[in-house]
Amino acid sequence: MHTHRFQARVAVLLIAYLLFGSSAIAQQGAKCGFDRTVRSVIQFYPVLANNFNALTIESRATAKTTLEGTPTVPVIFHFVLTQNQLNQIGGTEGIEQRIDSQLAVLNRDFNAQNADAVNIPGAFQPLYGNAGIRFGLAHTAPDGAASPGYEITVTAKNGFNIENEWGSGFGFSGAKYAANDGADAWDTESYLNVWIINPLEFGAATNILGLAVPPWLATKEYGIDPVEKGLVIHYGAFGKRTALTDHYVSGSDLGRTLVHEVAHYFSLLHTWGDDDGKCPSNGGKDDGIGDTPPQAYSSSGCPIFPKTDGCSKAAPGIMFMNFMDYSNDKCLLMFTHGQVARMRGTLEPGGDTYAFTQQPWLLEYPRTGNNPILNDFTVYPNPADDRVNIVFHRQPQGLQSIFITDMLGKVVAAREFDHQSSFYTFEMAGLYSGIYLVVLNFNDKKEVRKVMVR
């Protein structure tokens, strides 16, 4: 019964996009599917239009935040890709590298530590804001088990459509259900869920690289189950490029697509207000943030400062280097103080992301209270079949290398490090059954654990 209703929805949406041709063309250039999804949902739930407009009212943004310190949000990354797509990004090792670099970018940009902030024009420098939000891998799963903070679902589907027939039918919802060959969310109140997929539009490739379904949108009131809260990102826009040969979408290889989508999750809107070129001065919507300049349309590429438009007609013009615009990754540099206040406000008591700050043990395993043992780690599964994971309960210190040897000391797998990740996966397929040794070399000690391979 549900299926028919959602098929009908998709049909209506398709007709709508065909009828409003100019809108459809404008949408083709969109890097982010947020605006499109809000519009689609409004067609079925008009009450959303009023609530969405409330977000564009500036009084919300200027409220003083009472949140103190720098909370860390537990993140779970769900990779839902075909084997070919997984291979394109380097398999498990490539995934770990991209997770490391993506988290580094999030923590840098949400803490005003991006070195390229020197490129912010002088006129906008005083507006450079520090969100003071950190992101960490979820090392305890909802069932209490250890986790590397990511999971891989090898799907038979080449990709997932933005409008589809699963769940709400909006926002790539099909990727968010295991029953549809996707991956189920982890408790969306406790964890920030990120699905890494191949996004499609009516079965074909799309320019949409990311999409956020924030808490205020994922409510039964709009036909969106809260299990769909979270972010979706193109697998070629996830992480930060380290080599020219890495598989990335051109212009979106510095990890800032996810910075943009995470900010949507914390209630930010696009700087141009998603109102088809109108300005606040002539009845257009705005982003509800007092210190971002009015802006008519989204930017693209890397504009040259100052760039003026119909809504900001004089220098310094529009803030095309704001993370909530569509410029290329290398030209996105800042949040403003007003944007920061709105984001932090959602993390306060009563805010719709408050629960993220209340379970810090989800970042560790096992639950260790205030004194986690330095460099404590878990080897699992044990016995192992085709792979073994080594998960640190906190970021390891002084880790130099990991070897896996047989009982005679012969090395069967090894890795050395120039950085410290908190999880490592070793492929064990093809090894004889038996006991193996996991050897971790730290600056000041060596740790050995046994693992059985079946």
Ligand SMILES: [Zn+2]
């Ligand atoms: Zn967006």
